[in-house]
Amino acid sequence: MGEFELIQRFFTRPTRHAVLGVGDDCALLAPAPGMQMAISSDMLVSGRHFFPDVDPRTLGHKALAVNLSDLAACGARPVAFTLALALPEANAAWLEPFSQGLLALADAHGCELIGGDTTQGPLNICITVFGEVPAGQALLRSGARAGDDLYVSGTLGDARLALEALQGKITLPPEVLAQTRIRMDQPTPRVALGLALRGVASAAADVSDGLLGDLGHILQRSGVGATIQTENATHLIAACAHSTGATGLFGLEISANKALQCVLSGGDDYELVFTAPAHRRAAVQAAAQSSHTPVTCIGQVDAAPGLRLVDAAGAAVANDFASFDHFA
Amino acid sequence: MGEFELIQRFFTRPTRHAVLGVGDDCALLAPAPGMQMAISSDMLVSGRHFFPDVDPRTLGHKALAVNLSDLAACGARPVAFTLALALPEANAAWLEPFSQGLLALADAHGCELIGGDTTQGPLNICITVFGEVPAGQALLRSGARAGDDLYVSGTLGDARLALEALQGKITLPPEVLAQTRIRMDQPTPRVALGLALRGVASAAADVSDGLLGDLGHILQRSGVGATIQTENATHLIAACAHSTGATGLFGLEISANKALQCVLSGGDDYELVFTAPAHRRAAVQAAAQSSHTPVTCIGQVDAAPGLRLVDAAGAAVANDFASFDHFA
Numbered sequence: 249m250g251e252f253e254l255i256q257r258f259f260t261r262p263t264r265h266a267v268l269g270v271g272d273d274c275a276l277l278a279p280a281p282g283m284q285m286a287i288s289s290d291m292l293v294s295g296r297h298f299f300p301d302v303d304p305r306t307l308g309h310k311a312l313a314v315n316l317s318d319l320a321a322c323g324a325r326p327v328a329f330t331l332a333l334a335l336p337e338a339n340a341a342w343l344e345p346f347s348q349g350l351l352a353l354a355d356a357h358g359c360e361l362i363g364g365d366t367t368q369g370p371l372n373i374c375i376t377v378f379g380e381v382p383a384g385q386a387l388l389r390s391g392a393r394a395g396d397d398l399y400v401s402g403t404l405g406d407a408r409l410a411l412e413a414l415q416g417k418i419t420l421p422p423e424v425l426a427q428t429r430i431r432m433d434q435p436t437p438r439v440a441l442g443l444a445l446r447g448v449a450s451a452a453a454d455v456s457d458g459l460l461g462d463l464g465h466i467l468q469r470s471g472v473g474a475t476i477q478t479e480n481a482t483h484l485i486a487a488c489a490h491s492t493g494a495t496g497l498f499g500l501e502i503s504a505n506k507a508l509q510c511v512l513s514g515g516d517d518y519e520l521v522f523t524a525p526a527h528r529r530a531a532v533q534a535a536a537q538s539s540h541t542p543v544t545c546i547g548q549v550d551a552a553p554g555l556r557l558v559d560a561a562g563a564a565v566a567n568d569f570a571s572f573d574h575f576a
Numbered sequence: 577m578g579e580f581e582l583i584q585r586f587f588t589r590p591t592r593h594a595v596l597g598v599g600d601d602c603a604l605l606a607p608a609p610g611m612q613m614a615i616s617s618d619m620l621v622s623g624r625h626f627f628p629d630v631d632p633r634t635l636g637h638k639a640l641a642v643n644l645s646d647l648a649a650c651g652a653r654p655v656a657f658t659l660a661l662a663l664p665e666a667n668a669a670w671l672e673p674f675s676q677g678l679l680a681l682a683d684a685h686g687c688e689l690i691g692g693d694t695t696q697g698p699l700n701i702c703i704t705v706f707g708e709v710p711a712g713q714a715l716l717r718s719g720a721r722a723g724d725d726l727y728v729s730g731t732l733g734d735a736r737l738a739l740e741a742l743q744g745k746i747t748l749p750p751e752v753l754a755q756t757r758i759r760m761d762q763p764t765p766r767v768a769l770g771l772a773l774r775g776v777a778s779a780a781a782d783v784s785d786g787l788l789g790d791l792g793h794i795l796q797r798s799g800v801g802a803t804i805q806t807e808n809a810t811h812l813i814a815a816c817a818h819s820t821g822a823t824g825l826f827g828l829e830i831s832a833n834k835a836l837q838c839v840l841s842g843g844d845d846y847e848l849v850f851t852a853p854a855h856r857r858a859a860v861q862a863a864a865q866s867s868h869t870p871v872t873c874i875g876q877v878d879a880a881p882g883l884r885l886v887d888a889a890g891a892a893v894a895n896d897f898a899s900f901d902h903f904a
Binding site for chain 2 (some may be wrong): 267268271272273274275276277278279281286288289290291292293294295296297318319321322324331332333334340357362363364365367368369370372374376378379381383386388389390452453454465469470505
């Protein structure tokens with residue numbers, strides 16, 4: 249199978265919205281009047297972002313999901329994407345499920361594949377995604393203000409639990425591993441919530457490198473600080489719902505501190521962390537309901553710079569939770 | 577040096593045109609009314625698209641040049657680009673010249689870096705470029721018609737000569753190698769010519785995989801064929817200007833057939849191959865002059881499908897010149 253047959257067979261479909269899709273030197277998009285284009289690019293490397301033997305169908309899903317998550321964080325509606333793919337070999341048995349997982353998520357969001365590139369090389373997937381947002385309505389990292397409530401969507405920490413279990417660092421019962429592994433392999437981009445938060449949230453980011461690190465970007469660009477109530481945060485692990493034992497979370501050999509670490513700096517969550525003025529609490533709840541996405545208030549934005557962790561009694565909790573850094 | 581310091585130090589500059597640049601979840605572009613966005617993505621892999629020890633400054637140039645070449649082929653004006661970069665290590669001694677080569681070409685075309693991604697991994701450079709073109713005016717591959725003249729810009733084959741010399745397959749004198757190597761390492765995207773050909777050319781593509789292969793895409797999408805006069809084609813090698821000897825081209829051990837192979841299927845040229853109606857010859861020459869880019873008529877478009885090569889006497893020349901395919 250040659251390069252052009254590969255593209256034709258797995259990655260070429262009629263375009264529904266784009267002016268021009270796969271097959272020319274460029275694709276062409278015609279943004280609607282008054283719309284701005286939101287653009288994000290993410291690169292996934294084998295052995296770094298996924299296990300080399302990962303199911304290609306879930307990898308196709310995840311490669312697009314992490315990009316859609318960036319659009320969600322901006323409140324942009326997905327429109328289209330390009331795919332650049334380096335492959336060790338043109339293997340149909342791998343490409344077919346990969347393209348199916350990729351295009352199923354794309355179809356679910358009305359986001360069409362309009363172009364890209366394929367080459368021989370160590371497995372590398374680079375997707376650039378395009379969304380549209382009315383001019384001036386994008387959710388930015390820079391809008392948080394002192395007194396705002398601090399929220400996260402969905403659940404946090406499960407992907408990290410799965411990773412550590414697969415790395416042999418912790419032990420999870422099979423049903424908990426299966427549940428957390430779905431969160432690691434097939435994250436749900438919070439696109440509907442991002443759209444519903446336009447005009448409600450004051451700032452937003454997606455949680456890819458870990459909550460504290462990604463929140464840190466909001467605080468830095470907004471020139472503010474924040475306080476997080478950690479006992480609320482621990483309950484954000486979805487697997488917590490299964491917890492019954494007395495020997496630690498999940499009745500397992502996992503300390504409360506490990507659970508907190510997974511929530512605060514685990515990464516790979518693809519939830520939204522966002523802020524909203526206190527008087528907009530009802531609007532935040534309405535956005536959560538209309539988008540069928542749970543949201544949890546985990547703290548407040550402060551005028552004083554820096555990030556503070558406090559327990560239920562308001563006492564300081566030591567913050568030694570490092571965010572993920574590819575080169576640190 | 578961590579991931580965010582790397583981005584801040586080498587790849588973050590104030591945006592002049594984009595609504596929002598590096599540092600948020602997405603970048604934001606505001607296309608001008610009536611404009612369409614032309615989008616192209618190219619991935620460069622170490623050992624495949626460039627030698628692992630290539631000068632990082634010229635690599636930065638080339639990585640953007642091959643993308644600008646796609647915009648040129650569409651007649652789009654460069655606006656912005658994203659950069660996704662997998663690096664074995666965060667090495668400032670490599671990143672500094674790489675970013676300088678990249679951004680110098682970007683500045684020369686008013687094309688600003690608005691976002692991207694960095695990760696640890698085998699060296700891989702994926703750029704997605706954005707241009708604007710008035711609605712309906714993009715040059716497409718599908719517009720060639722029987723009777724049109726067939727043109728190429730600039731010179732062809734030099735990059736392939738340099739590659740084969742560096743691989744030890746042929747021998748070139750130092751001054752010829754230096755000249756051809758500049759063409760391989762630092763191609764000139766024909767952006768100005770592409771803009772000047774709007775409304776003049778009937779179809780266009782850029783020559784990246786080899787003239788015959790890229791012309792083949794035009795013919796396929798236009799439903800036509802073409803005839804190329806090969807003796808015109810051979811003179812497209814820039815190094816030919818230095819040819820004086822009687823023992824072959826350049827007075828070297830290079831046969832006329834090798835020269836023809838370099839021109840017709842060498843690849844890595846980043847020139848434009850385009851068609852235009854015969855009655856637009858003056859307009860083509862005016863576009864060439866206004867863009868300071870030589871163009872050469874090398875044949876004609878035919879109604880009969882297929883690609884024919886003929887010599888000066890009109891006799892058929894065997895076509896065994898395969899185009900580059902990453903998986904063939």
